[in-house]
Amino acid sequence: MVVTPAETLLSLDLWDARDAYLGDIALPAPGRALSTAGGMILRVGPKRWWLDGAFVAADVTAVLAGRGVVTPNAGGWRRVRLTRDWRDLIMQSGLFDAETPAFGPGSVAMTALCHAPCVLHVVAENTCEVFVPASYAGHVLAHWEHLGQHLGWQQGMHG
Numbered sequence: 001m002v003v004t005p006a007e008t009l010l011s012l013d014l015w016d017a018r019d020a021y022l023g024d025i026a027l028p029a030p031g032r033a034l035s036t037a038g039g040m041i042l043r044v045g046p047k048r049w050w051l052d053g054a055f056v057a058a059d060v061t062a063v064l065a066g067r068g069v070v071t072p073n074a075g076g077w078r079r080v081r082l083t084r085d086w087r088d089l090i091m092q093s094g095l096f097d098a099e100t101p102a103f104g105p106g107s108v109a110m111t112a113l114c115h116a117p118c119v120l121h122v123v124a125e126n127t128c129e130v131f132v133p134a135s136y137a138g139h140v141l142a143h144w145e146h147l148g149q150h151l152g153w154q155q156g157m158h159g
Contacts, residue, residue: 003141006077006131008039010051012060014068017047023063033108033121042108044119050131078137079129086128090120092147093140098128114143 012027014020020027027041027049028034034041039053050073051060060070082089087098093113098120103109107122116136121129132140 001083001141001144002081003137004079004081005074005134006052006079007074008053008055009073009077009131010055010057010060011071011073012041012049012051012064012068013071014047014049014064016067019067022060028108031108033106040121042119042121044108044110050119076134077131078134080132080137080141081123082128082130083126086126089144089147090128090130093143096120114140116140 012022014027022041025034025036025041028043030043030046032043036053038055039051042050042052044050047068051070057070057072064070090096090098090113094111096109096111096113097103103122105122105124107120109120111118111120113130113132114136116133116139118133118140119131121131123129
């Protein structure tokens with residue numbers, strides 16, 4: 001488990017989700033992520049996407065041309081990179097079926113884990129990034145460490 005601030009996170013809210021383009025990039029559908037030259041784009045709501053990477057708020061705002069708004073979102077979230085037994089950890093932490101075949105690489109889901117609203121992004125079959133609200137991060141991480149000790153496996157926390 002590697003924990004870092006989500007320093008590069010921007011929220012993109014469009015006024016009309018039917019106009020889901022950022023320049024020439026078609027924004028991902030619900031429950032999906034898209035890898036671009038600028039970084040990852042995650043669909044996290046009906047009219048909301050997270051831009052995670054080298055995106056610059058002023059540049060994105062210019063491309064939007066009044067069709068929406070971009071907001072820095074980094075301070076409110078912690079990024080937790082889980083590997084190996086991440087699916088079991090997620091299922092032990094909430095009511096979410098992380099083993100469904102449809103929840104593979106490129107998938108995004110919002111769900112409550114350890115009583116905290118979290119965003120899951122499946123990066124690869126053996127890797128998931130979980131965005132945890134900063135105010136809940138201590139509680140969630142303590143719970144995950146306890147689960148790891150209780151279940152006999154450990155992610156190993158860094159960061």
